[in-house]
Amino acid sequence: MRVIRGLHNLPKASQGCVATIGNFDGVHRGHQAILDQLRERAAKLGLPVTVVVFEPQPREFFAGDQAPPRLTRLRDKVRLLAECGVDQVLCLPFNDALRSLTARQFIERVLVAGLGVRHLVVGDDFRFGRERDGDFALLARVGEECGFDVEHTRTFLLDDERVSSTRVRTLLASGNFAQAARMLGRPYRLAGRVIVDQQLGRTIGVPTANVPLLLQPLALRGVYAVITELSDGRFLPGVANIGWRPTVGSKRPVLEVHLFDVNEDLYGQRLRVYPCARLRGEITFDGLDALKQQIKVDQTQARHYFARHGLMVTAAATTQESEARQDAAGFADDAASSAASSISRSTGLPLASAPLAREAATSDSSVGPAPTDQDDG
CATH class of the missing domain: 2.40.30.30 (Riboflavin kinase-like)
Incomplete structure (x- = not known):
């Protein structure tokens, strides 16, 4: 598997790919289901599977120490993605330059000009771009103009609970x-x-x-x-x-x-x-x-x-x-x-499935509910 750090390191002549975008923190079974979906489509189109991730993760950039804890470091995430059959990972530095891109600029520069995406798989609640102004509907609309299809991910449930x-x-x-x-x-x-x-x-x-x-x-x-x-x-x-x-x-x-x-x-x-x-x-x-x-x-x-x-x-x-x-x-x-x-x-x-002894939650303890945060997949 190939790891590409930054758009400037992408090959000049991309032959296209099937791609998804996200944090993929933990590469859990919900992520694995998305990657299965990608591989199925990639096999039909004869294209490589690409995952776009960010470093740091967007919420780490904005929230700092208040961001949710990571489940996997980048090197472990890359290893797990490789084990799931991913052909290449594009790791984009999440910085002021990237955050300032409008949703349409992100599509045109990263997905179209950079990767030559032919098929994109994202959640139907996916938001991106400056002020989070991009969504699934915009991707589908611009995809028709630029020649790529957009498919929403399948929800993966375990015991009737979203993973x-x-x-x-x-x-x-x-x-x-x-x-x-x-x-x-x-x-x-x-x-x-x-x-x-x-x-x-x-x-x-x-x-x-x-x-x-x-x-x-x-x-x-x-x-x-x-x-x-x-x-x-x-x-x-x-x-x-x-x-x-x-x-x-x-x-x-x-x-x-x-x-x-x-x-x-x-x-x-x-x-x-x-x-x-x-x-x-x-x-x-x-x-x-x-x-x-x-x-x-x-x-x-x-x-x-x-x-x-x-x-x-x-x-x-x-x-x-x-x-x-x-x-x-x-x-x-x-x-x-x-x-x-x-x-x-x-x-x-x-x-x-539980701590071995009862204990009160303190600032020095991870026991108890995690800090309230939006579901990041």
Whole structure:
């Protein structure tokens, strides 16, 4: 798949394409249905599938820190789009120049002159251009003039509920990882490379692998029972703190993972961390002794959770077990679930549908409803 950054990097002579436009944050099952729709049309026309995205996302540009948390970074979004059969991604910088374009200018410069769009798939509530003055009707009207067709997307429902990035964020914030995974079509995960940090965990007897996070609003914040996939394919249980570590005063958010019964050098490794159950929110402790005591409680709670689901938490998973989990794909829509948790048949990940303990929502916690915002798909 080809990633094109900016209109100026588009090939001079475009042969046309079938395209869609949007944030595609999370690349959830609703997005996947749109991409299926695109591929069907592209196959009939013999044209490549193109997705137009923006960086930053428009609401991040306008709202800054008040924008909804991202579900996927750009590199992860691109990877997921490639897995869905997209041929090229046009990533447009969302800046003052782009926001100043009228809807008709956007159509003429980006869709017609830039991409040579032959068929466009968007939602019937899609708005774009300066002052959001462009809509589906305008696209259809200009499309007739410029030689491209416009088709509206099919709504994707799960349990009679529209799948959207906003809904997935709410599920994650409330600790319902089981339903979030069903809407995403895969378990939610965070990924990144382990860096040398303060090494505070080692000094208090709890070594951690620290992965820096982007300076953006966090979809999750708190302490979680997690399964971590190492670069060698092993899946290991543990506990993770996601956030700002208020007791030690971090300057940026960090994913801090402690693996049970493992003492390995993980610096430089790329980890994939799957939150399975929420334990609590971030807390500012009076000192390191109080922090150490709470960490023991967190570890015990996470070990008990994994033990209830038949996972060995006193030894690393074998490579064969890891490969078996990797070979499985997708989630069954009728995956068994209870009020407390659900185990995915395909990956073996015990994904909770609620936090393991009641807690009051605070500024340091992602539990509870997500901030009110318009549905961004």
